[in-house]
Every structure is written in C-alpha cells, then in structure tokens.
Amino acid sequence: MSGGQRVKxxxxxxxxxxxxxxxxxxxxxxxxxxxxxxxxxxxxxxxxPIYLVEFGKKNWSSAASKEKSA
Structure with missing residues (x-):
C-alpha cells in the first residue's frame, strides 16, 4: 500500500x-x-509496517457538547 490509497x-x-x-x-x-x-x-x-491514516477532521469540542446535551 502506498500513500494516498483509500482504506476503510x-x-x-x-x-x-x-x-x-x-x-x-x-x-x-x-x-x-x-x-x-x-x-x-x-x-x-x-x-x-505502520500506517498513518487520515480520516478527515472533526471538531471534537462540539461533538462532546452534542453528546452531553442528548
């Protein structure tokens, strides 16, 4: 596998x-x-091999606030 390859x-x-x-x-x-x-x-x-995989960015502080209010 090389950099840029899509994974799940x-x-x-x-x-x-x-x-x-x-x-x-x-x-x-x-x-x-x-x-x-x-x-x-x-x-x-x-x-x-050790793979660094990027799954995109997420605003964790807002996600934590939503979980607490639910």
Whole structure:
C-alpha cells in the first residue's frame, strides 16, 4: 500500500487518551469510515509496517457538547 490509497476502518477507533480535545473513551472513527493512507513507516525491531491514516477532521469540542446535551 502506498500513500494516498483509500482504506476503510475495520472496527471503531476509540480515544484511549492521546486526544485531549476528544471525549475520553469516545469513538474517534466509526467502523466502515473511509480514510486515506498519508504515510507508511516501518517498525525496525518488529519489521512491521505502520500506517498513518487520515480520516478527515472533526471538531471534537462540539461533538462532546452534542453528546452531553442528548
């Protein structure tokens, strides 16, 4: 796979802490969401590819407000 290739999320991606502007344990990307490979790197010790996938931008603060008011 190369940069720019379209991919689909195979499961929900949940915020386990690194995104402070997103709700804790909130879903960042839903199953089936289309994204695009932005970069491919390699973990040298494990000899495995690491893919940086962009799924678009979202305003997490407004999404958190909507969830609280619902």
């Amino acid at each position: 999320a195979k499961f929900d991606l949940v915020n386990d802490g690194p995104f402070s502007n997103a709700p804790a344990e909130g879903v960042l990307v839903r199953l089936g969401t289309m994204g695009e490979i932005a970069r491919v790197r390699r973990h040298t010790e494990a000899n495995l």
